[in-house]
Amino acid sequence: MxxxxxxxxxxxxxxxxxxxxxxxxxxxxxxxxxxxxxxxxxxxxxxxxxxxxxxxxxxxxxxxxxxxxxxxxxxxxHPEPSLFGRDAKENAVIDMWNRRVEIECYAPAADVVRNSLEIFKDRAIPGMPNGVPQIAALAERGRASVARFVGRLDQQLADNQFIAGDYLSIADQTAFITFDFAKRGELEVPADAKNIARWQSEMAARPSASA
Ligand SMILES: N[C@@H](CCC(=O)N[C@@H](CS)C(=O)NCC(=O)O)C(=O)O
Known part of the structure; x- marks a missing residue:
């Protein structure tokens, strides 16, 4: 391997x-x-x-x-500890949140980064060496999608320690790497998203954050 x-x-x-x-x-x-x-x-x-x-x-x-x-x-x-869920309900809830993070936050954040940073000029799609011009409107739309998701996630984290409930899951890891990556596109989590800030500092304190 x-x-x-x-x-x-x-x-x-x-x-x-x-x-x-x-x-x-x-x-x-x-x-x-x-x-x-x-x-x-x-x-x-x-x-x-x-x-x-x-x-x-x-x-x-x-x-x-x-x-x-x-x-x-x-x-x-290596099923333990489970990060994809321990039963049908957990699997479904985790999958739902992981997809939301990927579709409503990671992909739009990538649109912002790939369509606005100079280093990605003519390389707006990962894995393509050149010939893919940046589209400013995609960056703008990406910002709107991330902002909407951040509001929804902050609400979810008001009542839940982690994104899918009271246990850590792959959805938390997807969101954690997404927010760090999004900073490259100047997509900082706004200061009033207090529940995300609480969750982020707990995630950052875990040894896995520095892996
Ligand atoms: N959907 C793939 C995306 C892989 C991907 O886009 N990787 C980026 C790094 S995060 C890459 O290899 N980019 C190459 C490039 O910029 O040309 C996954 O989740 O692994």
Whole structure:
């Protein structure tokens, strides 16, 4: 097994946080520096032609290139502590919140970052080396979506210690990496989102936050 990772990128961070929280040792790892076009090297393109990290290659050669799927793979192998839910209801609630975070917050935050930062000029889509111009309107729409989600999440965290309830889940990890990543697009969580601030400081205090 081998994990292609990049310490500074959000999706590989979700995998590292997940492994840390479950107490699973990191597999052998290679860093692919996506800020220096490492994902487009001939060598990495042979491993993952999609040109993205994380990428997990299993011993039988199976390639997994979605961070959530990599987490699910490890969850099946190491069910405890469960981060995807312990029964049908928990599974559904966690899945619902994880999807909301990904669709209503991560993807729009990525739209902001990819469509406004100079370093992504002509590279607005991950895994594409060039020829993809930035669209300012996508960044603007992304900001609106993130703001709406932040309001809803703050309400959810008023009555729940964690996003899906009184237990830590993958939804918390997805949101935690999202908010750190969003800072790159100057998408700071507003000061009046007090419940998110409380949750963020609790998440940041966990050893997995520095994985
Ligand atoms: N849906 C994929 C997204 C993977 C992805 O976009 N990774 C980014 C780093 S967080 C990347 O590899 N970007 C390459 C690029 O910027 O060209 C996942 O969840 O793992």
């Amino acid at each position: 081998k994990l292609y990772d990049f310490t500074l990128a959000p999706n590989p961070r979700r995998v590292r946080m997940f492994l840390a929280e479950k107490g699973i040792e990191m597999p052998p790892t290679e860093q692919i520096n996506t800020r220096e076009a490492g994902q487009f090297s001939a060598e990495f393109q042979k491993v993952n032609p999609r040109g993205t990290v994380p990428a997990l290659v299993l011993d039988d050669g199976t390639l997994l290139t979605e961070s959530i799927s990599i987490c699910r793979y490890f969850e099946e192998l």
